Amino acid sequence: MSEIINKLKTKKDSITYEELVYLLSTDKYDQQIFELADQIRKKYVGNEVHIRAIIEFSNICKMDCLYCGLRKQNKNLKRYRMKPEEILERAKLIAERNIKTIVLQSGEDPFYTTEIIKDLIIEIKKLGVAVTLSIGEREFEEYKIWKEAGADRYLMRHETADSKLYKKLHPSDTFENRKKHLFKLKELGYEVGAGCMVGLPGQGPKELAKDLIFLRELDSDMIGIGPFIPNPDTPLKSEKGGDLNTTLKVIALARILIPTANIPATTAMGSIHPFGRQLALKCGANVIMPNLTPNPYRPNYTLYPNKICLFEADTACIDCVRAMIKGLNRKVGETHGFRIKYSAV
Numbered sequence: 001m002s003e004i005i006n007k008l009k010t011k012k013d014s015i016t017y018e019e020l021v022y023l024l025s026t027d028k029y030d031q032q033i034f035e036l037a038d039q040i041r042k043k044y045v046g047n048e049v050h051i052r053a054i055i056e057f058s059n060i061c062k063m064d065c066l067y068c069g070l071r072k073q074n075k076n077l078k079r080y081r082m083k084p085e086e087i088l089e090r091a092k093l094i095a096e097r098n099i100k101t102i103v104l105q106s107g108e109d110p111f112y113t114t115e116i117i118k119d120l121i122i123e124i125k126k127l128g129v130a131v132t133l134s135i136g137e138r139e140f141e142e143y144k145i146w147k148e149a150g151a152d153r154y155l156m157r158h159e160t161a162d163s164k165l166y167k168k169l170h171p172s173d174t175f176e177n178r179k180k181h182l183f184k185l186k187e188l189g190y191e192v193g194a195g196c197m198v199g200l201p202g203q204g205p206k207e208l209a210k211d212l213i214f215l216r217e218l219d220s221d222m223i224g225i226g227p228f229i230p231n232p233d234t235p236l237k238s239e240k241g242g243d244l245n246t247t248l249k250v251i252a253l254a255r256i257l258i259p260t261a262n263i264p265a266t267t268a269m270g271s272i273h274p275f276g277r278q279l280a281l282k283c284g285a286n287v288i289m290p291n292l293t294p295n296p297y298r299p300n301y302t303l304y305p306n307k308i309c310l311f312e313a314d315t316a317c318i319d320c321v322r323a324m325i326k327g328l329n330r331k332v333g334e335t336h337g338f339r340i341k342y343s344a345v
């Protein structure tokens, strides 16, 4: 076996930035990386695949991220906001289907005040589920109030750990600031999810290696990785998107570097390849996030084109992902699927 794969196997914590750049620059070791990620996934998080139902409750956003279809300047999008009662009703239906995590996701929409989110958390927690927030950067004080109200997890991808690229893509934000928010959320006791897109313009092996180093530094509890998919209604419409193999490799390396993290097979993976999510589940992923956004809203949460699941029947994605998990000879997670704690990993 080659020295570098041996190092990934036995001394992952001493893998350097330069070594990651190298692995990301050659396809020579790809099969070995994928196989090792699958073994490590099995050893540390087992055969269970955890299901997290996602409710995309508002597509209104005050930000202008260059890649995202929800950006404020996109006028070709029918905007919606679900009422708190509608969100709660949806959460109840999900809990009745025996799903143990509800993810509340939206654009950065100030309509949902500290109190509205807090009351939603309190009501949804009564259903016995874990609650994940994915609503962007808010005040530190709000993170604290929502944690105390019972929120369990917070997803906020770092998008790219290259400060220059971050600035280009997010004119009104910085990577340093995003980093502060993620560390603050950890300090408050949330399970924290970071992650990045793969194939962004100007992003190569060096930038992707920075993403992996950052995820290790944060000790990210959850890691969302997907290909960048150019959206025709954004300034990045003419760029090339991320490819399947590179994205799988970044997922696999994330699994190898942070063995106990919960890593989803993302919707974007399923959107660039008919078996993209299944392949991710074989290269390190152990989570899947079916779309439970109700109609008529669902087709309007268009981060990127060709998003899967937009026209499936109401709750069909739950049955679909259950069948997918079984089809891969894996087990449907029946617990809340918190990160497994090991004394020494």
Ligand code: 5AD
Pocket (backbone or CB within 6 Å): 067, 068, 069, 156, 157, 159, 196, 197, 226, 227, 228, 229, 230, 231, 268, 303, 304
């Ligand atoms: N392609 C792929 N992923 C995207 N996201 C936003 N826009 C795109 C796009 N065009 C991702 C971001 C964000 C998550 C909710 O969706 O990483 O954090």
Ligand code: FES
Pocket (backbone or CB within 6 Å): 290, 291, 308, 309, 312, 316, 317, 318, 320, 321
């Ligand atoms: Fe939506 Fe399969 S998960 S159709």
